[in-house]
Amino acid sequence: MNIGVYPGSFDPLTSGHMDVLRRAAALMDKVIVAVLVNSAKHPYFSVKERLDFIEAASRAEKLNNVEADSFQGLLVDYAHSVGAKHIIRGLRAVMDFEYEFQISSVNRRLAPDIDTVYFMAEPEHSYVSSSIIREICALGAPIDGMVPEVIKCSITERLAK
Numbered sequence: 001m002n003i004g005v006y007p008g009s010f011d012p013l014t015s016g017h018m019d020v021l022r023r024a025a026a027l028m029d030k031v032i033v034a035v036l037v038n039s040a041k042h043p044y045f046s047v048k049e050r051l052d053f054i055e056a057a058s059r060a061e062k063l064n065n066v067e068a069d070s071f072q073g074l075l076v077d078y079a080h081s082v083g084a085k086h087i088i089r090g091l092r093a094v095m096d097f098e099y100e101f102q103i104s105s106v107n108r109r110l111a112p113d114i115d116t117v118y119f120m121a122e123p124e125h126s127y128v129s130s131s132i133i134r135e136i137c138a139l140g141a142p143i144d145g146m147v148p149e150v151i152k153c154s155i156t157e158r159l160a161k
Contacts, residue, residue: 001029003084005082006032006088008036009035012133016129017090020088020119027117030066031065047070051069053154069082075087086114087115087116088116088119143155
């Protein structure tokens with residue numbers, strides 16, 4: 001089975017994340033969207049909320065081969081534990097490339113049997129990030145089109161406070 005892991009914080013899930021997820025799901029038998037649990041970070045949404053967002057958005061898009069999960073520790077260890085052969089990453093701009101290249105090189109060194117697959121962001125999503133969503137929503141600006149419609153109200157309710 002061709003399994004890919006799409007790791008990230010997804011705090012919150014964006015339309016850009018969904019764009020990458022749709023394309024990865026079309027190529028793979030199963031995609032696991034894996035929320036990294038990092039005690040050093042202070043996310044705005046709980047792990048459960050982020051998993052619920054991923055599940056709701058995946059159902060709304062009828063992505064039946066997508067699962068949501070969380071993990072701690074090394075990504076390659078998690079990928080091995082679920083039988084994944086691919087790590088899925090999105091690139092928005094050139095500035096993402098250097099960081100992603102470095103991480104991919106380390107992952108390749110640790111787990112040569114796992115390949116990283118990159119998806120370039122569609123131009124309409126290239127400026128969208130979770131941090132931008134949090135900032136503009138907290139300032140009262142609309143986030144229409146920047147997050148999946150099915151989770152927009154939940155995100156807005158939390159961040160507009």
